[in-house]
Amino acid sequence: MQSAAPEDRNSLTSRILPQMTLSKGDESSLTGPPAPDSGSSSAPERAVKRFEVAGNAIVTGGAGTLGFAASRALLEHGLSGLMIFDINPTQAQPKIDELQKEFPACNIKSKQVDITDDVAVSKAVDETASLLGSVDHLLCFAGVVGCQHALDMKSAEWRRVLNINTTGSFICAQAAARQMVQQGYGGSIIFVASISGHRVNFPQPQVAYNVSKSALLTMKDCLAAEWARYGIRSNSISPGYMDTILNEGEGLEEGRKIWADRNPLGRMGTPNELTGAVVLLSSMQATYINGTDIVVDGGQILF
Numbered sequence: 001m002q003s004a005a006p007e008d009r010n011s012l013t014s015r016i017l018p019q020m021t022l023s024k025g026d027e028s029s030l031t032g033p034p035a036p037d038s039g040s041s042s043a044p045e046r047a048v049k050r051f052e053v054a055g056n057a058i059v060t061g062g063a064g065t066l067g068f069a070a071s072r073a074l075l076e077h078g079l080s081g082l083m084i085f086d087i088n089p090t091q092a093q094p095k096i097d098e099l100q101k102e103f104p105a106c107n108i109k110s111k112q113v114d115i116t117d118d119v120a121v122s123k124a125v126d127e128t129a130s131l132l133g134s135v136d137h138l139l140c141f142a143g144v145v146g147c148q149h150a151l152d153m154k155s156a157e158w159r160r161v162l163n164i165n166t167t168g169s170f171i172c173a174q175a176a177a178r179q180m181v182q183q184g185y186g187g188s189i190i191f192v193a194s195i196s197g198h199r200v201n202f203p204q205p206q207v208a209y210n211v212s213k214s215a216l217l218t219m220k221d222c223l224a225a226e227w228a229r230y231g232i233r234s235n236s237i238s239p240g241y242m243d244t245i246l247n248e249g250e251g252l253e254e255g256r257k258i259w260a261d262r263n264p265l266g267r268m269g270t271p272n273e274l275t276g277a278v279v280l281l282s283s284m285q286a287t288y289i290n291g292t293d294i295v296v297d298g299g300q301i302l303f
């Protein structure tokens, strides 16, 4: 059987999504936020510029370790405006204030938002668009971990983890994508999955967490296929064991040693070692990267 021509696929999608259909020809303008002006710069300067990050970003969980490191990296690479959504932004307010001093030309804001509350998220995305001028990037770092044996786990714990990690990320992606569709030139969404979405953790039992993260990998695929026609790219990053507070809890001391021993590089990762993937996926170098997961784990899942 012959596969459908691209035009046929587009018209099929148009019938399925009638209210969000773009007229023919509009697709050419869906290139994401405006590219940095390369002007008359030299070839090496132009190469660096291609890794610049244009526009404004929402980073959920940006008060946490990895989300904050990612926010700083985006600012270092030219981001104009940053909005952090976190259920507890005050924990990082002094660091956020420092960022504003370091990047005075950027508009840096934070908001207390529970990503599982769809009404609050939608309102916060609208407010962000008004404050910053647009929403061009969404990075979904907000998440929680839970280590419980499956036989003992209460259904409330299962729901808590999936509600925040999976449903919360979808709620944010949907609200940001609606804004991006309205803006008309696309954008970038990055889900923060985990190697736990690819492989079962050892030694800690984490069924709810692992399921929540593997669901994000499938969500990223579905949205990459569904929203590409609006110029919205959906990708994910799967960190391995990074040295953050998330991995310092009770009972994880033994784990930390085992994880390092089982890693080809012999250690956990640092928060800044995740930022290369964040910058790449958010930059103009990634305009054809859609539906991809980048594993940043020092090779942990090879063994």
Ligand SMILES: NC(=O)c1ccc[n+]([C@@H]2O[C@H](COP(=O)([O-])OP(=O)(O)OC[C@H]3O[C@@H](n4cnc5c(N)ncnc54)[C@H](O)[C@@H]3O)[C@@H](O)[C@H]2O)c1
Pocket (backbone or CB within 6 Å): 060, 061, 062, 063, 064, 065, 066, 067, 085, 086, 087, 088, 113, 114, 115, 116, 140, 141, 142, 143, 144, 145, 164, 168, 192, 193, 194, 195, 238, 239, 240, 241, 242, 243, 244, 245, 246, 247
């Ligand atoms: N640290 C690691 O080794 C590792 C590995 C793989 C994946 N990850 C993922 O990376 C992300 C960030 O991890 P981290 O180590 O920086 O953890 P972290 O605990 O430092 O940061 C998580 C942030 O999410 C926020 N948050 C939690 N629930 C929220 C909610 N309902 N609404 C809004 N914000 C909420 C927290 O307040 C916190 O600031 C998580 O999704 C985590 O699962 C981490």
Ligand SMILES: OC[C@@H](O)C(O)[C@H](O)CO
Pocket (backbone or CB within 6 Å): 145, 194, 195, 196, 201, 204, 206, 239, 240, 241, 242, 246, 247
């Ligand atoms: O797989 C690594 C992470 O997802 C996570 O940090 C860990 O499993 C938490 O214990």
